[in-house]
Amino acid sequence: MKITVCIKQVPDVNAPIQIKDGQLIQDSNRKILNAYDASAVEAALVLQEDHGIDQVEVVLIGPEKAKETIRKALAMGADKGIHIITEEENSFDSFAYAQLLAGFFKDREYDYIFCGKQSQDTDSGLTGSMLAEFLGLPYTTNAVGLEMADGDLTAKRQGDSGQEIIELPSPGVVTCSNDMNDPRIPSLKGIMQSKRKPVDTISVTDLGVDLSEESTKTIINSYEEKPERKAGEKFEGEPEEIARKVAQLLDTEANVI
Amino acid sequence: MSTLLTYISVSDGKVKRSSLEVLSRCNQLAEENGLQSDALIIDPKANEVAVKVKAYGPSTIYTVEDPIFKNHLNTPLLKAMATALDQINPNVLAFASTESSKDILGALAANRDAAALADVSEFDLTNTGVKAKRPVMAAKIISSVESTSYPTILTVRSGSYDLIEKSVDSEVKEIAFSFDESDLKITLKEIIGATGDKIDLSEAETVVAAGRGAKDEEGQKLVEELASLLNGAIGASRALTEAGVYDPSLQIGQTGKVVSPQLYIAVGISGAIQHVAGMANSKVIVAINKDPDAPIFDIADYGMVGDLYEVLPPFIEELKKIVNS
Ligand SMILES: Cc1cc2nc3c(=O)[nH]c(=O)nc-3n(C[C@H](O)[C@H](O)[C@H](O)COP(=O)(O)OP(=O)(O)OC[C@H]3O[C@@H](n4cnc5c(N)ncnc54)[C@H](O)[C@@H]3O)c2cc1C
Numbered sequence: 001m002k003i004t005v006c007i008k009q010v011p012d013v014n015a016p017i018q019i020k021d022g023q024l025i026q027d028s029n030r031k032i033l034n035a036y037d038a039s040a041v042e043a044a045l046v047l048q049e050d051h052g053i054d055q056v057e058v059v060l061i062g063p064e065k066a067k068e069t070i071r072k073a074l075a076m077g078a079d080k081g082i083h084i085i086t087e088e089e090n091s092f093d094s095f096a097y098a099q100l101l102a103g104f105f106k107d108r109e110y111d112y113i114f115c116g117k118q119s120q121d122t123d124s125g126l127t128g129s130m131l132a133e134f135l136g137l138p139y140t141t142n143a144v145g146l147e148m149a150d151g152d153l154t155a156k157r158q159g160d161s162g163q164e165i166i167e168l169p170s171p172g173v174v175t176c177s178n179d180m181n182d183p184r185i186p187s188l189k190g191i192m193q194s195k196r197k198p199v200d201t202i203s204v205t206d207l208g209v210d211l212s213e214e215s216t217k218t219i220i221n222s223y224e225e226k227p228e229r230k231a232g233e234k235f236e237g238e239p240e241e242i243a244r245k246v247a248q249l250l251d252t253e254a255n256v257i
Numbered sequence: 258m259s260t261l262l263t264y265i266s267v268s269d270g271k272v273k274r275s276s277l278e279v280l281s282r283c284n285q286l287a288e289e290n291g292l293q294s295d296a297l298i299i300d301p302k303a304n305e306v307a308v309k310v311k312a313y314g315p316s317t318i319y320t321v322e323d324p325i326f327k328n329h330l331n332t333p334l335l336k337a338m339a340t341a342l343d344q345i346n347p348n349v350l351a352f353a354s355t356e357s358s359k360d361i362l363g364a365l366a367a368n369r370d371a372a373a374l375a376d377v378s379e380f381d382l383t384n385t386g387v388k389a390k391r392p393v394m395a396a397k398i399i400s401s402v403e404s405t406s407y408p409t410i411l412t413v414r415s416g417s418y419d420l421i422e423k424s425v426d427s428e429v430k431e432i433a434f435s436f437d438e439s440d441l442k443i444t445l446k447e448i449i450g451a452t453g454d455k456i457d458l459s460e461a462e463t464v465v466a467a468g469r470g471a472k473d474e475e476g477q478k479l480v481e482e483l484a485s486l487l488n489g490a491i492g493a494s495r496a497l498t499e500a501g502v503y504d505p506s507l508q509i510g511q512t513g514k515v516v517s518p519q520l521y522i523a524v525g526i527s528g529a530i531q532h533v534a535g536m537a538n539s540k541v542i543v544a545i546n547k548d549p550d551a552p553i554f555d556i557a558d559y560g561m562v563g564d565l566y567e568v569l570p571p572f573i574e575e576l577k578k579i580v581n582s
């Protein structure tokens with residue numbers, strides 16, 4: 001049995017960001033493994049430990065520099081990496097990435113494909129279910145728990161109110177929430193071993209996907225700072241005193257009681 | 258005529274306000290651009306629900322009725338969507354952003370060869386597509402995005418538009434649909450922890466949110482008391498949903514829900530950007546935290562610095578006086 005996890009390198013939302021002429025300027029060294037994908041890798045590794053899954057591999061589409069993110073997943077414990085290399089500046093949207101991933105998976109063997117539920121920087125949350133549709137596979141999104149029995153997965157999906165327990169036969173696609181687990185921090189040994197693990201490289205053109213004009217269906221025109229919320233008044237002192245003041249202001253000034 | 262189609266989210270027979278917000282916006286765009294604004298309801302009792310949607314004046318309300326839609330499941334929903342879209346052929350299909358719509362947005366777009374824009378906070382039409390604003394980078398930044406082709410499918414954050422009633426004699430058209438259970442592929446075994454009768458967090462006027470500072474039973478009791486006094490919904494930070502103190506569906510933030518109430522009270526929450534991403538659009542923010550430097554104070558309209566166990570009891574008493582007077 002094989003699980004392939006789609007991982008993405010994303011900007012660190014905690015790092016300082018500037019906007020210049022409508023463009024995002026950020027230190028390119030502050031790129032990380034998408035947090036939701038780290039949870040997907042963790043989930044695959046836990047299943048491997050508990051159910052003797054033969055192989056956990058990771059696939060990433062991104063520029064040369066993104067190799068470090070593949071190494072990170074290998075250091076966590078994944079067996080193998082595949083790097084689909086793109087030019088430095090591409091403007092693919094989820095639709096294009098999903099098409100490329102579909103092109104990659106078309107002739108490969110896998111039992112399950114795991115994705116993150118969304119990219120941490122864009123919060124799009126589209127690629128996983130797009131990929132499933134392109135491959136004609138059943139899928140479930142926003143999984144917060146996974147169990148395996150007789151080679152088939154049961155996912156706990158966080159819905160609008162309750163959690164849906166969904167049986168997903170293989171082959172299928174799961175998108176993972178970070179509420180599923182706490183991704184392991186690679187050990188020193190893991191980091192050493194990751195250097196000897198195989199990483200295949202494929203160029204985008206090798207995938208044979210026709211990325212015509214229409215494959216990127218959305219474009220980003222510009223960025224702007226979110227209008228900042230100003231800090232209001234901060235009350236310190238005797239609890240009874242500040243409680244009384246704020247309660248009254250909520251009534252008379254803010255009019256929300 | 259080219260149309261804007263709004264999908265009406267229904268849960269337990271109740272129409273989600275956020276989808277009527279989307280419909281109101283589509284009505285407005287239709288009027289401005291000489292287009293038609295229609296609605297689509299997919300539910301076991303879609304025709305009954307249609308009556309409630311009439312007040313918001315879509316030209317045509319399309320309904321798909323089948324018992325299979327009692328609970329959310331992506332396979333039949335996608336099939337119903339595809340059937341409906343074949344018939345209606347809209348330029349734009351808009352949903353309220355919910356876990357159910359997010360579950361199918363990508364697959365539906367792939368299936369229809371359509372552009373998809375997730376979780377927008379504003380949208381408008383261009384000659385060839387839709388332009389929209391989307392919060393990105395944990396909602397610190399707003400991106401201006403555009404789809405370059407029709408159809409475009411989008412989901413809209415709750416609270417982005419006001420409800421506007423409109424008296425038009427909507428026509429209801431039922432769309433024939435059948436679903437073979439053997440096409441299900443995935444099986445819904447059970448639903449756990451559904452909070453059916455409680456106030457819907459994503460649409461609540463008042464939200465009291467608990468964080469790690471309020472993690473013990475006494476803290477929870479105070480939070481519950483405050484929420485029930487103000488007739489508000491309870492929400493939580495990840496620290497407390499992760500610890501199992503609150504149901505995961507109550508998580509507010511980047512991973513959890515986006516809320517935009519009139520009043521948001523953060524109790525023992527530090528204000529990490531991933532939490533703020535889900536509540537920064539609240540009208541009035543109150544924060545109670547014992548650390549005067551907690552980042553939540555940077556966005557709070559009223560900050561109360563102190564131990565929540567000492568501040569909340571008198572705060573509740575003072576509010577009681579106001580509520581009861
Ligand atoms: C990809 C990603 C997605 C995430 N998504 C979410 C999300 O959707 N929602 C979310 O909430 N988080 C999310 N997080 C986690 C987030 O970064 C924070 O870890 C989390 O919000 C912290 O919760 P907290 O404020 O309750 O706890 P803490 O940060 O531990 O803060 C507790 C606060 O309580 C105060 N306090 C303690 N005791 C008292 C007392 N007696 N009286 C008054 N104040 C007290 C402390 O001063 C402190 O400020 C996400 C993280 C990542 C990486």
Ligand SMILES: Nc1ncnc2c1ncn2[C@@H]1O[C@H](COP(=O)(O)O)[C@@H](O)[C@H]1O
Binds near residue numbers: 037
């Ligand atoms: N460039 C990429 N390489 C590999 N996987 C990707 C890539 N882009 C998106 N994904 C997968 O799709 C998920 C999120 O998609 P989205 O939010 O649509 O960007 C990520 O968590 C990954 O699992």
